[in-house]
Amino acid sequence: MNRIRVPAVFSQRKRQQGMHSPNLSHGYEIKFNKFVIFIMQRKMGMTRRKFLMELARRKGFRVESELSDSVTHIVAENNSYPEVLDWLKGQAVGDSSRFELLDISWFTACMEAGRPLDSEMKYRLMKTDLSPLLNTPELEVPSFIASKVSQYSCQRKTTLNNYNKKFTDAFEIMADNYEFKENEIFCLEFLRAASVLKFLPFPVTRMKDIQGLPCMGDRIRDVIEEIIEEGESSRANEVLNDERYKSFKQFTSVFGVGVKTSEKWYRKGLRTLEEVKADKTLKLSKMQKAGFLYYEDLVSCVSKAEADAVSFIVKNTVCMFLPDAVVTITGGFRRGKKIGHDIDFLITSPGPREDDDLLHKVVDLWKKQGLLLYCDIIESTFVKEQLPSRKVDAMDNFQKCFAILKFYQPRVEDNSYNTSKNFDMAEVKDWKAIRVDLVITPFEQYAYALLGWTGSRQFGRDLRRYATHERKMILDNHALYDKRKRIFLKAGSEEEIFAHLGLDYVEPWERNA
Numbered sequence: 001m002n003r004i005r006v007p008a009v010f011s012q013r014k015r016q017q018g019m020h021s022p023n024l025s026h027g028y029e030i031k032f033n034k035f036v037i038f039i040m041q042r043k044m045g046m047t048r049r050k051f052l053m054e055l056a057r058r059k060g061f062r063v064e065s066e067l068s069d070s071v072t073h074i075v076a077e078n079n080s081y082p083e084v085l086d087w088l089k090g091q092a093v094g095d096s097s098r099f100e101l102l103d104i105s106w107f108t109a110c111m112e113a114g115r116p117l118d119s120e121m122k123y124r125l126m127k128t129d130l131s132p133l134l135n136t137p138e139l140e141v142p143s144f145i146a147s148k149v150s151q152y153s154c155q156r157k158t159t160l161n162n163y164n165k166k167f168t169d170a171f172e173i174m175a176d177n178y179e180f181k182e183n184e185i186f187c188l189e190f191l192r193a194a195s196v197l198k199f200l201p202f203p204v205t206r207m208k209d210i211q212g213l214p215c216m217g218d219r220i221r222d223v224i225e226e227i228i229e230e231g232e233s234s235r236a237n238e239v240l241n242d243e244r245y246k247s248f249k250q251f252t253s254v255f256g257v258g259v260k261t262s263e264k265w266y267r268k269g270l271r272t273l274e275e276v277k278a279d280k281t282l283k284l285s286k287m288q289k290a291g292f293l294y295y296e297d298l299v300s301c302v303s304k305a306e307a308d309a310v311s312f313i314v315k316n317t318v319c320m321f322l323p324d325a326v327v328t329i330t331g332g333f334r335r336g337k338k339i340g341h342d343i344d345f346l347i348t349s350p351g352p353r354e355d356d357d358l359l360h361k362v363v364d365l366w367k368k369q370g371l372l373l374y375c376d377i378i379e380s381t382f383v384k385e386q387l388p389s390r391k392v393d394a395m396d397n398f399q400k401c402f403a404i405l406k407f408y409q410p411r412v413e414d415n416s417y418n419t420s421k422n423f424d425m426a427e428v429k430d431w432k433a434i435r436v437d438l439v440i441t442p443f444e445q446y447a448y449a450l451l452g453w454t455g456s457r458q459f460g461r462d463l464r465r466y467a468t469h470e471r472k473m474i475l476d477n478h479a480l481y482d483k484r485k486r487i488f489l490k491a492g493s494e495e496e497i498f499a500h501l502g503l504d505y506v507e508p509w510e511r512n513a
Contacts, residue, residue, distance in 0.1 A: 031060030035116045038064050038071040042087060043078045045231030048166060059114055067091055077104040077166065078203045081125040101125040112338050146212030153513035154463040154503060156199045160336055160512050164197040164204050167227055170236040177239045180248040180259055193220040195458045195513040247271045255291030255298050290374035290404055294433035301339040302434055310407060310434060314345050321361045325349050330453040336509035342435035346453055348446045359401045359438060373433055374404040388476035392461050396477035401438040406431045445478050447491045452477030459513040471501055
């Protein structure tokens with residue numbers, strides 16, 4: 001690999017380019033001038049580096065393509081402190097102490113927050129960094145540890161600290177592609193492998209690191225080996241550039257559009273959302289129409305602060321009609337995520353509840369308040385004493401409401417508006433469309449519903465698979481049935497469900513499989 005030496009004094013042409021537009025970087029407004037980021041390509045790959053640089057620039061960060069005197073923060077992925085220092089020496093950098101040497105986790109946290117974060121100790125590359133120790137013969141990760149890793153994610157505690165993101169990102173691209181092709185076997189193969197790598201407490205830097213781990217078949221190993229050697233996966237890149245994949249990715253990003261509809265549109269010759277919207281022969285469902293109408297808001301991320309604000313609205317409204325209601329936020333936010341794409345709520349009541357119109361009353365009030373943009377209420381189809389569903393990904397039978405709420409939020413001043421001579425404050429939208437799911441569950445089924453709706457999806461899949469194959473039981477969001485004893489097992493909490501299954505309890509924030 002050829003190393004580019006960076007002279008201490010830059011050319012006049014580059015200085016002029018840098019002075020040409022002080023508040024812009026590659027067409028994007030620079031919001032944080034004091035931070036100048038350089039992302040190392042070493043062990044990362046060109047494609048991923050370009051993507052991360054573009055992401056940061058869109059969010060207002062200044063990112064340099066080449067190492068220069070203006071750089072303040074150097075971000076590295078799967079590189080130890082000594083490795084980065086060695087690389088800097090090769091770039092003819094004199095005093096490396098002027099740089100903040102940071103792990104990719106700092107960059108990711110900044111992107112999620114939308115602003116620069118303090119370079120806390122946990123983000124810094126340290127002289128006692130664990131990565132090089134893992135690669136020394138004296139302190140290798142023992143193979144017996146790998147052999148003890150369960151194939152079931154419900155027996156692994158997986159936090160949001162993913163040390164192997166470049167592998168799991170590639171796996172999830174492959175899994176999406178196989179899901180679009182309705183190849184469930186290959187899809188699950190990549191999802192299970194991603195789940196195992198997310199669990200590892202260290203970054204994989206060589207093939208020996210995955211020796212003895214479950215779910216590491218030949219297809220998986222080939223992708224891992226190529227990423228270790230080349231920094232990226234050519235198979236994943238091929239998928240990203242595939243016309244069918246790109247179309248399906250766009251189509252399924254619309255609320256109410258799944259794989260079947262995407263297949264129908266693709267066979268009709270449609271390739272982009274613009275073409276779908278222009279096709280007057282298509283009959284869109286009410287949900288799909290709402291999905292297109294509020295598309296930009298719905299595909300943007302929902303922050304934890306927004307989720308908490310919506311939670312306050314939901315709880316206040318529900319308790320107006322059912323004062324003793326228990327309203328719990330579930331999904332990714334319960335698992336500790338800072339961002340999501342929708343907000344799920346589970347609603348129950350410890351007292352006798354005979355009001356089957358609760359959801360109807362809630363949405364009627366939101367309509368009167370001008371907060372409801374869309375709703376679809378699905379009535380309960382649960383039959384008492386019915387056996388749990390054997391299908392791993394089956395939808396449950398609770399009464400539920402899929403809604404889109406108008407969430408009013410304070411606007412952050414955007415200077416880009418000032419470039420328009422016809423700027424009118426009245427035209428600025430002061431609200432955001434947010435997807436909200438409300439699920440009503442009987443109190444005796446609440447623990448099972450909470451476990452199922454908390455996720456993650458892979459954790460739930462493995463929990464059901466474990467129940468079936470290891471315990472001869474059937475589990476779903478309603479109940480747990482022991483096939484040998486032919487009885488339903490009651491549970492008043494998630495802990496009791498884990499105990500019935502003979503599993504150690506896994507906290508919600510440890511279920512990010």
